[in-house]
Amino acid sequence: KKTITDDTKLIHYVGVTKPWNDWTNYPCQKYFNEAYQASCWNDVAFIPATNEKQYQVKSRHLKRNGNIASSFYYFMLYYS
Numbered sequence: 450k451k452t453i454t455d456d457t458k459l460i461h462y463v464g465v466t467k468p469w470n471d472w473t474n475y476p477c478q479k480y481f482n483e484a485y486q487a488s489c490w491n492d493v494a495f496i497p498a499t500n501e502k503q504y505q506v507k508s509r510h511l512k513r514n515g516n517i518a519s520s521f522y523y524f525m526l527y528y529s
Contacts, residue, residue, distance in 0.1 A: 453477060465506050471495040472507040474514060501527050 468481035504527035511520035
């Protein structure tokens with residue numbers, strides 16, 4: 450089932466990770482990136498992880514993408 454179609458007008462991103470977080474790498478993020486690049490905010494950097502929960506989530510994302518050293522760094526930020 451295709452969730453996002455050509456007729457989609459609004460995408461509501463739920464959960465801890467949002468497409469404007471600097472660690473996000475989801476297929477559906479391409480829609481956000483297209484809107485972001487066309488917006489007047491396209492010069493604003495994506496938001497980095499700044500708290501324990503975000504460190505944990507970023508660590509998991511990095512590990513799944515094979516970035517083991519970076520994943521360990523954010524895991525240690527989460528753990529400490």
